[in-house]
Structure formats: C-alpha cells, structure tokens
Amino acid sequence: MFTLEDIDGVEIDRRAALYGPLADAVRELIDATIRTETDADVIRDVEATVRAATTRLRDRQIDGAYGVRFTPDGTGMPWGNAVVGLRNPIAPPLDIERDEDGRHHSRFTLGAAYEGPPGHVHGGVCALVLDHLLGMTASPGDKPNFTGTLTLRYRRATPLGPLHAEARIDRVEGVKTFVVGTLSDAEGVTVEAEGVFITPAWARD
Numbered sequence: 001m002f003t004l005e006d007i008d009g010v011e012i013d014r015r016a017a018l019y020g021p022l023a024d025a026v027r028e029l030i031d032a033t034i035r036t037e038t039d040a041d042v043i044r045d046v047e048a049t050v051r052a053a054t055t056r057l058r059d060r061q062i063d064g065a066y067g068v069r070f071t072p073d074g075t076g077m078p079w080g081n082a083v084v085g086l087r088n089p090i091a092p093p094l095d096i097e098r099d100e101d102g103r104h105h106s107r108f109t110l111g112a113a114y115e116g117p118p119g120h121v122h123g124g125v126c127a128l129v130l131d132h133l134l135g136m137t138a139s140p141g142d143k144p145n146f147t148g149t150l151t152l153r154y155r156r157a158t159p160l161g162p163l164h165a166e167a168r169i170d171r172v173e174g175v176k177t178f179v180v181g182t183l184s185d186a187e188g189v190t191v192e193a194e195g196v197f198i199t200p201a202w203a204r205d
C-alpha cells in the first residue's frame with residue numbers, strides 16, 4: 001500500500017518533468033473531448049490516434065494501481081491519487097499548502113470534466129476534494145488517518161471555475177481526529193465539511 005522507493009530529489013524531479021506534462025496533456029484532451037464540436041471525420045481520426053497512443057503506453061506498465069510511494073527522507077509520491085496525483089489526468093490536480101498552524105488550503109480550478117448540475121461542480125466531486133483535503137489535514141505526521149465519517153452541508157451550488165478549499169483540525173481524541181473545512185468560490189462558502197479521521201489499527205502505537 002505504501003511503498004519505499006530509494007530515489008533522491010533529482011530523480012523525483014526527472015520523473016515529475018516526464019510524467020506531469022503527459023498527464024496535463026491528457027487533462028486537456030478530456031476537456032476537449034467534452035467540448036468539441038468539430039467534424040465527425042476529425043473525431044473518428046482523433047479516436048484512432050488516441051487508441052494508438054494508449055497502445056504505445058501499455059507497451060510496458062505496472063500491475064494494478066500506482067499506490068503511494070515515498071522516499072527514505074519521507075517525500076511522498078501519491079502520483080496516482082484521484083485528487084493530487086501528478087500522473088493522474090482525472091485529478092484536477094490540487095496543490096495543497098500547509099500553514100505553520102497546521103491549516104491546509106488549496107486554490108484550484110474545476111472545469112467541464114467535473115460538472116454535475118449544469119455549469120456547476122458535481123456534489124460527489126465536492127466531497128472528493130474535501131475528503132482528501134481534510135484527510136491530509138488530519139495526517140500531519142508520518143501516520144495516515146483515514147476517513148471514518150465525512151459530513152457535508154451543501155449551502156449553495158458550486159460553480160465550475162476557480163475555487164478555494166481549506167481545512168483545520170478541530171480536536172483530537174485518541175485515535176480520532178476531528179477536522180472541519182470549507183469549499184468556496186469568489187462569493188464565499190459553498191460547502192461546509194466536518195470529518196472524523198481515524199488511525200487504522202495497523203498504524204497505532
């Protein structure tokens with residue numbers, strides 16, 4: 001589940017510079033696929049090109065999912081992650097910053113690929129983003145805390161476009177960390193979240 005990779009920062013940068021642009025390009029492709037109105041013959045031609053590109057990438061690949069890899073100095077590479085994964089075109093991806101007081105926050109943009117109600121973010125995508133951000137906030141050290149219960153209040157629809165999310169720890173009770181957070185657009189909060197994140201039995205002292 002968590003895999004140690006004995007590589008240094010230079011190698012991480014090399015891999016990020018190789019795989020990040022590919023994921024970005026596929027993200028663009030997803031957006032273009034949803035929004036294109038070009039001619040039918042162009043669409044069929046592009047479909048063949050994309051299928052050929054996929055075949056080339058599958059020439060050599062790992063078994064199963066990417067997992068969470070980390071280096072000896074504790075640098076994490078959750079590159080397949082659905083929210084922050086550098087190699088995952090489905091991930092927006094979020095760049096999450098941590099303040100000295102432990103608050104986590106992120107500015108990001110959700111486009112056509114994340115639509116639920118017309119012109120607005122799918123409620124499940126709001127939950128996805130907040131679950132991850134609150135989970136990161138609940139796991140400041142080298143121990144993961146997993147979502148036990150996540151409660152959301154959708155105050156109003158979240159428009160597609162630039163957004164902001166933030167989270168902070170409310171309190172810690174034994175293996176349970178209680179975290180609160182919000183998702184906002186330029187007008188203010190659209191979704192409030194509170195979650196109970198729990199250290200799994202295998203990671204307890």
Ligand SMILES: CCCCCCCCCCCCCC(=O)SCCNC(=O)CCNC(=O)[C@H](O)C(C)(C)COP(=O)(O)OP(=O)(O)OC[C@H]1O[C@@H](n2cnc3c(N)ncnc32)[C@H](O)[C@@H]1OP(=O)(O)O
Nearest residue numbers: 070076131132135136139144146147148149196198199200
């Ligand atoms: C190398 C780098 C590492 C960095 C890591 C970054 C990670 C980032 C992570 C990002 C993550 C992103 C987010 C994701 O995607 S996390 C993925 C989604 N979540 C899961 O898959 C979790 C699945 N469930 C479990 O693994 C276990 O059931 C957990 C770990 C949750 C509890 O375990 P276990 O079942 O063994 O617990 P226990 O019986 O010992 O009870 C202990 C206490 O907890 C209370 N309780 C139990 N269940 C719940 C519940 N559902 N709600 C509220 N409370 C609950 C229970 O009453 C008791 O309290 P008390 O009676 O003592 O008061």
